[in-house]
Amino acid sequence: MKLIFSISRSGRRGSSIPKADVPEVNAIPPQFRRKKSAELPEVSEQEVIRHFTALSRKNMGVDTNFYPLGSCTMKYNPKFHERIAALPGFAELHPLLPQLRHGGALTQGALAVIYEAERILSELLGFSACTMQPLAGAHGELAGVMLIAAYHKACNDDRRKVMLIPDAAHGTNPASAAVAGFDTVEIASDSEGNVDLEDLKKHLGPEVAGLMLTCPNTLGLFDPNVKEICRLVHEAGGLCYCDGANFNAIIGRVRPGDLGFDVMHVNLHKTFSTPHGGGGPGSGPVGVAEKLVPYLPISRVAKRSDGTYALEYDYPDSIGYIAPFYGNFGIILRAYAYMLTLGREGFRRVSENAVLNANYIRCRLAPYYDQKYNRFSMHECVFSASRQVAKGVHALDIAKALIDRGYHPPTIYFPLIVPEALMIEPTETESKDTIDSFIEAMIEIAKMTETNPEQIQQAPVKTPVKRMDETRAARTPVVADLG
Amino acid sequence: MPYIANTEADVKEMFKTIGCDSFEQMWEKAQIKSPPPSLDTLHSGLSEYEVVRHLNELAARNATQLVNFLGAGYYDHIIPAAVGEITGRSEFYTAYTPYQPEASQGTLQAIYEYQSMICRLTGLFVANASLYDGGTALFEAMMMAGRITRRRQAVISEAVSPIFRRMIECYSSNLDIELIQVPSGTDDSAQKQLMDAITEDTACVIVQYPNVFGTIEAWGEVTAHAHAKGALAVCSCYPVALAVLTPPGEMGFDIVTGEGQSIGIPLSFGGPYLGFMATTEKHMRKMPGRICGRTVDSDGKDGFVLTLQTREQHIRRASAMSNICSNESLCALTALVYLCCMGKQGLIDVAELCAAKAAFARSEILKIDGVKPVGGDAFFNEFVISLPGDAAEVVGKMIDKGFAAGFPLGRYYPDRKNQLLIAVTEKRTREEIKALANALEAVL
Numbered sequence: 001m002k003l004i005f006s007i008s009r010s011g012r013r014g015s016s017i018p019k020a021d022v023p024e025v026n027a028i029p030p031q032f033r034r035k036k037s038a039e040l041p042e043v044s045e046q047e048v049i050r051h052f053t054a055l056s057r058k059n060m061g062v063d064t065n066f067y068p069l070g071s072c073t074m075k076y077n078p079k080f081h082e083r084i085a086a087l088p089g090f091a092e093l094h095p096l097l098p099q100l101r102h103g104g105a106l107t108q109g110a111l112a113v114i115y116e117a118e119r120i121l122s123e124l125l126g127f128s129a130c131t132m133q134p135l136a137g138a139h140g141e142l143a144g145v146m147l148i149a150a151y152h153k154a155c156n157d158d159r160r161k162v163m164l165i166p167d168a169a170h171g172t173n174p175a176s177a178a179v180a181g182f183d184t185v186e187i188a189s190d191s192e193g194n195v196d197l198e199d200l201k202k203h204l205g206p207e208v209a210g211l212m213l214t215c216p217n218t219l220g221l222f223d224p225n226v227k228e229i230c231r232l233v234h235e236a237g238g239l240c241y242c243d244g245a246n247f248n249a250i251i252g253r254v255r256p257g258d259l260g261f262d263v264m265h266v267n268l269h270k271t272f273s274t275p276h277g278g279g280g281p282g283s284g285p286v287g288v289a290e291k292l293v294p295y296l297p298i299s300r301v302a303k304r305s306d307g308t309y310a311l312e313y314d315y316p317d318s319i320g321y322i323a324p325f326y327g328n329f330g331i332i333l334r335a336y337a338y339m340l341t342l343g344r345e346g347f348r349r350v351s352e353n354a355v356l357n358a359n360y361i362r363c364r365l366a367p368y369y370d371q372k373y374n375r376f377s378m379h380e381c382v383f384s385a386s387r388q389v390a391k392g393v394h395a396l397d398i399a400k401a402l403i404d405r406g407y408h409p410p411t412i413y414f415p416l417i418v419p420e421a422l423m424i425e426p427t428e429t430e431s432k433d434t435i436d437s438f439i440e441a442m443i444e445i446a447k448m449t450e451t452n453p454e455q456i457q458q459a460p461v462k463t464p465v466k467r468m469d470e471t472r473a474a475r476t477p478v479v480a481d482l483g
Numbered sequence: 484m485p486y487i488a489n490t491e492a493d494v495k496e497m498f499k500t501i502g503c504d505s506f507e508q509m510w511e512k513a514q515i516k517s518p519p520p521s522l523d524t525l526h527s528g529l530s531e532y533e534v535v536r537h538l539n540e541l542a543a544r545n546a547t548q549l550v551n552f553l554g555a556g557y558y559d560h561i562i563p564a565a566v567g568e569i570t571g572r573s574e575f576y577t578a579y580t581p582y583q584p585e586a587s588q589g590t591l592q593a594i595y596e597y598q599s600m601i602c603r604l605t606g607l608f609v610a611n612a613s614l615y616d617g618g619t620a621l622f623e624a625m626m627m628a629g630r631i632t633r634r635r636q637a638v639i640s641e642a643v644s645p646i647f648r649r650m651i652e653c654y655s656s657n658l659d660i661e662l663i664q665v666p667s668g669t670d671d672s673a674q675k676q677l678m679d680a681i682t683e684d685t686a687c688v689i690v691q692y693p694n695v696f697g698t699i700e701a702w703g704e705v706t707a708h709a710h711a712k713g714a715l716a717v718c719s720c721y722p723v724a725l726a727v728l729t730p731p732g733e734m735g736f737d738i739v740t741g742e743g744q745s746i747g748i749p750l751s752f753g754g755p756y757l758g759f760m761a762t763t764e765k766h767m768r769k770m771p772g773r774i775c776g777r778t779v780d781s782d783g784k785d786g787f788v789l790t791l792q793t794r795e796q797h798i799r800r801a802s803a804m805s806n807i808c809s810n811e812s813l814c815a816l817t818a819l820v821y822l823c824c825m826g827k828q829g830l831i832d833v834a835e836l837c838a839a840k841a842a843f844a845r846s847e848i849l850k851i852d853g854v855k856p857v858g859g860d861a862f863f864n865e866f867v868i869s870l871p872g873d874a875a876e877v878v879g880k881m882i883d884k885g886f887a888a889g890f891p892l893g894r895y896y897p898d899r900k901n902q903l904l905i906a907v908t909e910k911r912t913r914e915e916i917k918a919l920a921n922a923l924e925a926v927l
Contacts, residue, residue, distance in 0.1 A: 001588075004596050004823055014824040015563050017832045020839055021913040027838035029861050032699045034729045038603045040827040045565050048823045052569040052593070059589035061577035072579055076486055080531050082571060085751070089542025094553050095753035096890055097546065101879035109544030110752045123524050135615040135754065136809040138796070142654075149657050175796035175806035179626075181657035184801045224514040253510065255520050269809065273486070276579040277813030278590040279612070279773065281755030297653075320653035324557075324618050324646050324742075325753025337538060343528025346484050348519065352506045353487050355513060356494065359501040376501075376512040403586050414797070431488035432497065463585040465786035473778035473790040477767065479609045481599040 001058070001464075004051055005481055008041035014048050039483035058464045059278075060408045066434050068361075070380045070411035070423025071170070071218060073248045073270035078341070081274070081334035090333060095325040104310045111309035114326055115301045117336040118285070124347060125244075125264060126257025127287035131296045132327040137245060139322070140265025140284025141176035141212070143297060146319045147263055147288060148210045148239045149180055150295040154317060160209035160238070166195055168219055168415045173212045173243060182209060189417055193373035194223040197232070204236035214243040215256060218415040219373060220358065220380035220423070222249075230260025239263065239292075247271045248354050248427065249379035252347030262289045271350075272335035283331040297322045353428035354379040357435055361424055364439045368446035372418045380425035384418050393449045393456045395420040400459040400467065401448075405441040484528060545752075546882075550915050552844075553887040554865050554906025555695065556617065556644050557756075558745045560723065560833065561910055563824045566747050570817050580773075580809070584788045590812065591787035594775040597819040604725045604822075605739040606732025607761035611772035612789075613815040614807060617742025618650035620758030621689065621719050623771045623805055624738040625651060625660070627762075628687035628715040630804070631769050635659050637687050638680045642667035642694035643719060645895035667694070667896075674700065678708045685714040687738070692720045692731060696892075696904065697841075697865030698858050699728060706735030715766075722746050722759070722818075723837065724863045726830040738762045747821025748814055757814040768794060771805030836909035837864035840916065844907045847920040853927060857902055865906040867892065867899075871927060874903040880926040886919055 043051070060067065067074040085091065089109060098107040118130040134140035145163060152160045163177035166187045174184040185203055190196040195213065211233045216222040223229070230240045242256045242264035248271040250256075256264050268274045268283035276282075288296060294317040302312045326332075342350065355378050362371070362381035369383035385395040399409030399422075411423040426435055448456055460466065489497070503509045510516075529537070551559045570576065574589060581587030581594075594612045601610035614620040625637050639648060641664050648664070655662055665677045681688050688709045693699045706716035715737040723745045725731075731739045743757030744750070762770050768791060776790035796803040825833060841864040848854055853871040870877055874891035881888035893900035907916065 001592060003592070003599075005599065008827075012826070013829060014565075014826050015829045017561065017829060017836065017909060018912075020836060022840050022843035022916070024835075024839055025842055027835075027842035028699065028727055028863065032701065032728055032861060034725075034727060034733075037827055037831060038726060038730070040600065040603065040822055040825065040830055042826045042828070043823055045563070045824060048565055048820065049568065051823075052820060053572065055589040055592055056569070056572040056574035057589065058587075058592070059574040059578050060583075060586040061574045063573035063577045065586075067577075067579070069579060074577075074579060077573075077577055078486065078531075080535055082576075084535065084538045084542075086567070086749075087539065087542040088547055089539075089545045091749040091751050092547040092559070093545045093752040094551060094559065094750050094887060095557060096553050096555055097549075097887060099894065100553075100882065100887070100891070101875045102882055106546035106549070106882065107752070109541035112541055112544070113538075120525060123522060126520065135619070136807070138806045138808045139615060139619070142806055146653075146657065170808075171796040171798070171800045171803070172806050172808050174801035175799075175803045178801040178803075179654075179806045181659075222514045250515070252522065253519050254515055254517065258517070258520065267809075275573075275576040275813070276809075277576050277811075278578045278587075278593075278816065279580040279812035280809040281615075281811045281814055282809040283755075320656070321646075321649040322653055323754070324616050324650065324756070328754035328756075329752040330749075330755050333538075337534050340529050340534045340537065341486075341531065342484065344522045344525040346528045347522070347525075349484060349487055352509070353489050353494075355509060356489070356497055356501070356506070359509070359513075360497045363501050376509075376514070378513055399583065400585065403583065408586055409583055429486050429488065432493040434488075460585045464588050465585055465784055466780040466782055468584045468780050468786050468788045469778045470788050470790065473776040473788050474792075477609075477774075477790060478777040479598060479767070479774055479790070480595070480602040482602055482608070483599075 001054060003481055004041045007047055008043055010042055012042040012044055014043050014045045065406055065408050066430060066438055067408040068410050068424045068426050069408060070425040071245055073425060073427055075273055075427040076429040077273055077275045081337050084337055085330045085333050098311050108309055111301050113333055113336050115303055115309050117332050120339045121285055122287055124251060125287040126255025128290040129293050129296060130285050130287040132285045132332050133297050133323040134265060134284035134286055135323055135328050136280060136282035137265060137267040137284040138172040138176055140286045141172055142179055143322050144241050144263045144265055144286050145177050145180040147292050147295045150319050151239060151292055152209055159207050162207045163209055164203055164211040166213060168217050168417050169214055193219045193221045194225055195229055197225060200232060204232060208236055208238045210239040210241055212241040212243060214246060216246045216249045216378040219382050220377040221375055222378050226259050245270060246379060249351055251351045253351045257289060263292055268331050268335040273338045274331045274334040281328050281331055283328040295319050350428050357426040357428060357430060361426055361435060361439060365442055368443055380423055382418055383422045385420035385422060388449045389420055391449045391453045393453050395422050397456045398422060398445055401445045401456045402441060403460040404462045407438055407441060549885060549887040551887045552889050552905050552907060552919060555890040555904055556646060556742055557750060558906060558908050559910055560745055560908050562747050565824050566817055566820045569820045570813055575816060576813055581789060588786055591775050593816050593819055595777060595787050597815045598775060600819055600822045601759050601761050604722055605761045606730030607739055608764040609767045610759060610761040611770055611774050613810040613812060614758030614760055614772055615811060616756040616758045617719060618647040620740035620760050621647045622651045622654050624717045624740045624760060625687060627738060627769050627771060628717060631715060631766055632686045634684055634686035636661040636684045637689060638663045638665060638685050639689040640665050640667060640677055642696060643689060643691040644695045674705055678705055681709055681712050681714055683712060685712060687715040687717045689717045692718050693724055693863045696858055696867045697862040699861045699863055702734045723834050726834040737766060743818045746818040748817050755811055755814055757811045757818055772807055772810055833909050837907060840911055841866060841907040844916045847916060848923060851924045864908060865904060867902050867904050870901050870903055874901055877926055881922060884922040886922055
């Protein structure tokens with residue numbers, strides 16, 4: 001499809017702007033002015049709308065297709081949330097208002113949203129407090145491991161420079177630990193897909209700051225040794241970080257704080273139904289046990305005895321400012337609406353149905369696809385295309401064949417410890433009928449692998465483009481149209 | 484609850500398939516044996532109507548009716564309705580990261596066009612798909628400069644947003660980075676001081692354009708000096724201003740970042756916002772974040788993919804350029820659609836209006852007895868005035884008169900206690916500006 005720049009015609013306008021009602025002085029001194037205008041497109045409003053409407057139709061989204069992308073929790077995004085986020089009382093609110101004198105009184109509604117969302121989330125996680133500030137999951141991880149660093153620093157323990165990370169972890173875990181200044185050491189998984197306790201024990205010591213563990217793990221499995229793992233890490237003087245990307249599996253059923261974790265992030269764009277936006281904005285609030293509360297980022301929202309809310313800054317041990325303001329407020333607001341809708345009983349129904357749907361897929365596809373770990377799963381199930389590889393069909397080919405059949409593919413080639421991984425996460429919001437159709441498509445692909453693998457290898461053919469030349473893209477990058 | 488489709492009959496049938504007869508048995512098989520938590524501090528679920536009513540009430544407790552002269556990096560600009568129409572299309576907002584290009588050409592082409600827009604505004608070669616916000620983008624730029632130069636010192640002007648600087652301080656606290664903050668002045672001596680601070684150990688010099696006080700400066704000498712010392716020059720900028728100001732790329736900056744809120748994104752009490760970043764061709768492979776590139780499919784047809792992914796955490800893990808994964812894709816789309824609607828002339832018109840109205844506001848306010856200008860005449864849409872008393876107190880009184888009159892600088896600059904930073908956008912009318920000046924005169 002044509003770029004917006006190529007439909008540009010000199011002199012066309014796509015917006016109307018108020019006329020000047022002040023003297024039209026040439027306010028900016030000439031030596032600072034750009035000599036040549038930035039080549040933004042010149043298009044009419046209708047052309048803008050047509051261009052982007054046409055682009056939108058080249059996308060799959062949760063609203064158009066089943067989207068069982070493992071580890072991403074592509075659940076339905078309730079529509080009224082979008083309207084709430086657009087209310088002028090929220091959307092037009094300047095973040096510096098509460099920092100003005102008497103300004104707190106001007107933003108009581110917004111502060112209440114943050115305070116209440118923190119309170120509900122703390123209860124769900126089993127922690128003493130939360131910060132809503134982190135702007136995405138990986139940003140939450142960074143904030144979380146910085147809290148661990150601050151804790152050890154406050155204990156005058158400057159030896160703890162190592163973060164332990166299981167081999168099944170998301171890439172963001174080691175990357176976040178590195179950005180926070182830690183060295184990372186990989187811990188092996190055992191033959192059941194759990195943390196290898198012996199390997200863990202071998203690596204625990206006075207230099208270990210903590211362990212970052214995804215719970216349930218990225219194989220979609222609940223590690224039965226979680227409590228023991230936390231105990232061992234604590235015994236060695238470390239802290240336990242829980243990557244909450246998979247919190248949808250246990251929400252309302254298990255509280256990570258009760259398992260022994262000290263700090264955890266959740267992704268509001270996963271478990272709490274806020275839209276994924278084509279790759280963000282997300283939100284990655286962090287919950288902490290009592291001992292980490294003093295280090296939480298500032299500002300913090302407090303509720304005074306008279307029922308009003310206020311921003312507080314007087315936390316001398318705080319790690320400081322990780323966000324410009326109070327987090328991705330528009331996302332927190334949507335998540336808060338979701339929390340209110342679900343209520344006490346609703347949360348557990350989410351995890352029950354998420355886990356049921358995943359196990360249903362696992363059981364029905366088990367005859368057709370291999371599983372490295374043949375266990376009852378949580379909210380997602382991981383298959384391996386190892387059987388199909390014998391016929392020349394890889395996980396990537398299966399993914400592309402699914403696109404032709406109207407399904408967004410599962411996550412592929414992750415976790416890294418499963419060869420040819422296909423990680424399927426249906427979420428609780430999909431109907432059995434949809435899931436059944438998906439299962440039929442997966443079975444049909446498995447059968448076609450036996451009879452006509454070429455057809456799978458050539459997929460997709462029904463999409464706006466076929467398989468893309470990614471090598472060319474990386475070797476001779478064309479990354480902008482500079483005009 | 485409306486968001487779960489499984490009926491009792493469905494559940495029963497699915498239980499049969501998975502070999503369970505109850506949810507409790509299912510949990511047990513999944514290795515979860517502890518009793519469920521009581522969650523007794525939470526209340527029961529509400530209907531959509533009840534939640535909307537509650538949130539409408541909370542929205543009404545926020546004072547958005549104030550006439551807004553508050554900026555400090557976050558501005559109240561006009562957003563055409565067409566922008567929300569497009570970003571409200573659920574084909575865009577319910578998709579995720581476009582790792583499957585055949586099913587994501589819409590998002591991918593939009594990212595490519597967004598990257599192109601950022602390049603055209605900043606005058607640089609390549610932009611990434613977005614970072615979280617202006618502050619995190621500036622931190623990432625500093626880290627990137629460290630990777631490129633293999634040096635550990637950053638020189639940063641105190642005329643860079645204090646909101647960004649305290650974030651950089653926070654992130655740097657566990658890292659082997661030396662931050663040298665150079666006092667902000669109002670004349671050429673500040674640039675001289677900045678240059679003097681750059682040594683053979685400096686990875687980058689970091690400035691803001693226009694700076695946090697609204698002042699426009701030419702940076703060519705500073706960037707040339709940085710390059711002579713083997714350092715990079717980094718600039719955080721205000722994208723609306725770039726419609727009329729010399730692009731940073733032309734002044735020799737190697738990495739340009741900024742907060743993109745002003746181009747189409749609502750203030751929304753602090754987020755979601757948009758961190759943008761652009762750099763030169765030379766440093767492309769050291770840039771953090773996703774990048775979309777143009778290529779062809781197996782039939783030779785043009786299309787787009789995420790590219791240069793070996794820089795990223797899902798491939799490189801602990802040695803990635805950054806830990807960033809989810810970025811602010813929908814906000815980048817928002818900015819793109821905004822820039823398309825405004826277009827080449829529209830964005831210039833917006834920028835000129837902002838500048839003219841700010842100049843008008845400044846001259847009106849300076850007529851008040853006891854109010855003095857701070858800084859020179861080269862400013863964009865924000866300027867500093869000095870009041871006879873504590874600016875924070877004055878702002879408090881102005882709130883009672885219906886104005887968010889600006890940002891008192893004493894909060895971040897103790898020696899500027901009497902100074903007020905006033906922002907004027909194209910939304911403010913002559914009457915509002917006059918009323919601001921009158922009210923200010925009345926409270927002083």
